[in-house]
Amino acid sequence: MLKSWRLNPKIDLAKQIVYLLSLIILFTTIGHWASILLSPSPLPIPAHSIDKEGNTVFQDAKNVFIGPSLLNANLSLKGVIVGSNHNGIAVISINNSSPRPFHEGHEISSGILLTKVTNNDVTIERQGHSETLQLHSQPNITDGISIEHR
Secondary structure, eight states: OHHHHSOOHHHHHHHHHHHHHHHHHHHHHHHHHHHHHHSOOOOOOOOOOOOOTTOHHHHHHHHHHTOOOOTTOOEEEEEEEEOSSSOOEEEEEETTOOOEEEETTSEEETTEEEEEEOSSEEEEEETTEEEEEEOSSOOOOSSEEEEOOO
């Protein structure tokens, strides 16, 4: 009867191997998570501006997907229509494109405001800074239309 209480050596060895493998897996998992949780945090990636003057590939891609940036646009005054009570009109060419009329007090583009129209020049506000655009030829007109002569 005592024989029936004894464990079979083959079954006992299989249990020991499973127990040993489960301990190895447990300690490996604990070691892995401890190395992740106790490691120092990574350094931040330094900011790198790809929007530089010489990066034409980025500029071309930005112009295709976002549109050209008009904040740094080359504005050229082609003509003015001076009126009373701040209702003048300026004819402005943006980046050597065909000239378009803009009303005094309205935006030329996002961030560029036409603030004042006079006989020979206009004042714009670009990113909070005032700029003056002048006609290349200066006619002597007090009220009315003034255009650039070539």
